Amino acid sequence: MVEAPRPSAFETFTGARSFALKGALLTNASLETLTESSSLEEFVNRLKGTPYAEAVSKLQPPYSARKLELALRERLADVHYSLMKTARDPDLLEVYYLRNIAWNLKIxxxxxxxxxxYEETMTYIDLHSEELAGRRDLIARVLSSKDLQEATALLEGTEFGKDVAKAAAAFATNREPRVFDLYVDHALFSRIAETFAAKKKSYSTGEIxxxxxxxSIDVDSYNVLALLRSKLWGVQSSESKGLLILPPFNVSLPRLQRIxxxxxxxxxxxxLEGTYSISWPSGGGEDVIVSALEEGFVQLSKKTARRAFLWQGFTLSxxxxxxxxxxxxxxxxxxxxxxxxxxIPPKQILSSLRL
Incomplete structure (x- = not known):
């Protein structure tokens, strides 16, 4: 049996802060109140009474939903980065931080x-997460590149390079821009799976x-959804096989090959029968079914994350x-x-949230 390492002062601080931040998450009732805002000005004023006060106070009116989203993501990057820097074993947290980088890269x-x-694209991007990680120059050069070919060349040698090259080739064939989501996420979740495999022996029995x-939910959901979306977006089956992250976790390779x-x-x-307990609509188009399946994975991930605070102490989990x-x-x-x-009416907004 692997004994848990003695918590360091940093680890105790990081774990205690995680519990404190979890306790400060907005309740469903708070989110419902926010949906009832009559304007973005009122929405911002209400957010000033939450942990997001500093993030939104930096903005000047007139407000826009896009600017607010970027401000909220800045706070997410700040929290993630600070936790990563004080964690005992930060490798997996560091790889998960790449989700912030990947979000901008896909855009x-x-x-x-x-x-x-360039100007239009920058309305959708905030480089704060790259600045924290010391990676601003690369994404800035990608944004300033003259075309997709040059942008792809700039990424050679990075953790995203090979997959971006494959995405560019796929786009040249099917002209579906969302293939970049598939391939960038492949690079990201491959790194996550590899890091977990390399580090799992260092985790305590309680947290592993x-x-x-x-x-596993992240990797399995990526594998399944990537294969299904490949069908919808005209990616050849020979190419979609290359998107698989192996070895898989709870959705075995034979099941993935069946897909x-x-x-x-x-x-x-x-x-997928006998793997994850997810329901999907019996009717509707294929896009609807895939979206429902994605939502099912999201809810499982959220439930698992909440459960971690019930059973674990100050650990990586x-x-x-x-x-x-x-x-x-x-x-x-x-x-x-x-x-x-x-x-949009408040009840309709509320029904679209992941609660």
Whole structure:
């Protein structure tokens, strides 16, 4: 049996802070109140009574949902980065931090693919997470590149380089810009799976199961959804096989191969029976089914992250779980901002949130 290492002062501080931040997460009732904001000004004023006060106070009116989303993501990056820097064993947290980098990179690459200008693209991007990690120059050069070919060349030698080159080749064939999401996420979740495999022997017996649960949902959901979206977006089956992250966790390789070999999304779902407890609509188009399946994985991830705080102490699992819960919260707040900006009724906004 692997004994848990004695907690360091840094680890105790990081774990205690994770529990404190978890306790400060907005309740469903608070989120509902925010959906009732009559304007973005009122929405911002209400946020000033929450842990997001400093983030939104930096903004000047007139407000926009896009600017608010970027401000909220800045706070997410700040919290994640600070926890990463005080954790006992930060390797997995550092790889998960790449999600912030990947988020911007996907936007930049799709903009290049669609030949959008620099000024327009920058309205969707904030480079704060790159600045914290010392990676601002690379993404800035990608944004300033003359075209997709040059942007792809700039990324050679990075953890995203090979997958971005494959994405660019796929885009040249099917002209579907969302293939960049598939390939950038492949690079990201491959690193997450590799880091977990390399580090799992260093985790205590108490934390390994929960860390595995959190990572496995991410990797398995990526594998399944990448294969299904490949079907929808015209990616050849020979290419979609290259998107698989191996070895998988709870959705075995034979099941994944069945998904590759089926012709429709509906047939593919049979391969998931007996893996994760996720329901999906019996009717509707294939896009609807895939979106419902994605939402099912999200809810499982959220439930697993919440459960980490019930059973674990000041361990990596609670820090990673906290980061995930903050990501979900930021997604909900951004959705509320866009809903308020568009004048959508509060109940309709509320129904779209991941609670």
């Amino acid at each position: 930049a690459l799709k903009a290049k693919a669609l030949e959008r200008g 199961a929960t860390v595995r649960d959190l990572v 590759v070999n089926t012709e429709s999304v509906a047939e593919s779902l049979e391969a 609670t820090v990673l779980a906290l980061v995930k819960l903050l990501e979900f919260e930021v997604q909900n707040l951004a959705a509320i901002a866009f809903g308020v900006e568009a004048g």
